[in-house]
Amino acid sequence: MPIIDITKKRLTRITCSPHLAPYLRQEVTSLGFEVQEEDHASVHVGATLPDCMRLNLQLRTALHVLWLLKRFRCPSPKALYTHIASFPWEELIANDSYFSVTSTVEHPKITNSMYPNLVVKDAIVDRITKHTGRRPDSGSDRSRIVIHLYWKDDRALVYLNTNGRRLADRGYRKMPHTAPMQETLAAAVLMAAGYDGSSPLANPMCGSGTLAIEAALIAAGRAPGLLRSNFSFMHTKLHDEHAWKSIRVEARKQAASRPPAPIVASDIDPRALTAARKNAQTAGVEHLIDFVECDFADTPLPDLPGAGIVIMNPEYGERLGQMSALEPLYGRIGDFFKQRCPGWKGCVFTGNRDLSKRIGLRASRRIPFMNAHIECRLLEYDLYAGSRAEKRRG
Numbered sequence: 001m002p003i004i005d006i007t008k009k010r011l012t013r014i015t016c017s018p019h020l021a022p023y024l025r026q027e028v029t030s031l032g033f034e035v036q037e038e039d040h041a042s043v044h045v046g047a048t049l050p051d052c053m054r055l056n057l058q059l060r061t062a063l064h065v066l067w068l069l070k071r072f073r074c075p076s077p078k079a080l081y082t083h084i085a086s087f088p089w090e091e092l093i094a095n096d097s098y099f100s101v102t103s104t105v106e107h108p109k110i111t112n113s114m115y116p117n118l119v120v121k122d123a124i125v126d127r128i129t130k131h132t133g134r135r136p137d138s139g140s141d142r143s144r145i146v147i148h149l150y151w152k153d154d155r156a157l158v159y160l161n162t163n164g165r166r167l168a169d170r171g172y173r174k175m176p177h178t179a180p181m182q183e184t185l186a187a188a189v190l191m192a193a194g195y196d197g198s199s200p201l202a203n204p205m206c207g208s209g210t211l212a213i214e215a216a217l218i219a220a221g222r223a224p225g226l227l228r229s230n231f232s233f234m235h236t237k238l239h240d241e242h243a244w245k246s247i248r249v250e251a252r253k254q255a256a257s258r259p260p261a262p263i264v265a266s267d268i269d270p271r272a273l274t275a276a277r278k279n280a281q282t283a284g285v286e287h288l289i290d291f292v293e294c295d296f297a298d299t300p301l302p303d304l305p306g307a308g309i310v311i312m313n314p315e316y317g318e319r320l321g322q323m324s325a326l327e328p329l330y331g332r333i334g335d336f337f338k339q340r341c342p343g344w345k346g347c348v349f350t351g352n353r354d355l356s357k358r359i360g361l362r363a364s365r366r367i368p369f370m371n372a373h374i375e376c377r378l379l380e381y382d383l384y385a386g387s388r389a390e391k392r393r394g
Helices: 021-030 049-057 079-086 117-133 181-192 210-219 241-253 270-283 323-338 354-358 389-394
Strands: 012-013 035-039 042-049 063-074 099-106 145-152 156-159 200-205 263-267 289-293 308-311 347-348 366-371 374-381
Touching: 021 035, 021 042, 021 181, 035 323, 042 049, 049 063, 049 241, 063 079, 063 145, 079 117, 117 145, 117 156, 181 210, 181 366, 200 210, 210 263, 210 270, 210 289, 263 270, 270 289, 270 323, 323 354, 347 354, 354 374
Parallel strands: 099 145, 200 263, 200 308, 263 289, 308 347
Antiparallel strands: 012 042, 012 063, 035 042, 063 156, 145 156, 347 374, 366 374
């Protein structure tokens, strides 16, 4: 009788980048899961392994879906080995397969961050060899089975990382161009802006097209995981191929029934547009985006009833001397919003508070994000077709 039951709900930690947890929670609850815990970079739910398959397919803002295998008190590396070796790894990992180990460790006895990984690897290999007579290979490649250790003080949890490589790596960004936004961050920024695909969207200065492509995936109701063909759970002995195929078929059926509203992506750099088009083509959404080579201020806005969203991610001026060169650009963004976008919602994602003041408009919301190590804000502007007072009177 197998010890590991894939239909049993286990504590599942779904991780994300800092500040994205509220958007991840929104996604998880919309899929019917109850959030049991939440912190700044993860949410916890009860999930079966087939549930984890669905989460891997559907989530736009998650990085990893970690399915709990074992938890235990762990005061030392010796205890770590003993507890890991007591788990039935032969039910999870074939003796002719390959696995890798990752970890997050905060323990006073550990000074070498790679040492716990080695202990876990040795315990798994020794267990499988003892029970099957043959050992699997292991290494740093995360394209197959990935086991994750979380060890803090005397508390340890061991997970199956069901996705392996980050879910942010959708697979469509073959031409990243310069300083591309991470896919999961782009999806969260669009969610924060209130974008759901029902209204037009313009993305001037689109760069390699991540914002526009993520918007197109949202508008089309397309699960981002459908772009990937490889997940860690597929390489385990627990994998149910029939269930996986059924989950994928169901995800394809959930495509939006309405035609998506127009999406326009523009850039003055032809190399950026080439990259954006190629990436959109790889993602299967090129037909949903109108790419235009022009200065951002000349971006054609869809002429449709009702307000749309204009969203921009200009340079931040991280390096010394760049800020003064970017001040006129931010001033022109304010002019573009005032002159070309009345009635629309304007959004600027930036990591430079001083430059954002050059826009010259009062933001109705300032939503915090982190882009790698940079503290950023999504600035939202209500662009009235007259004065604010006239809007209130109307």
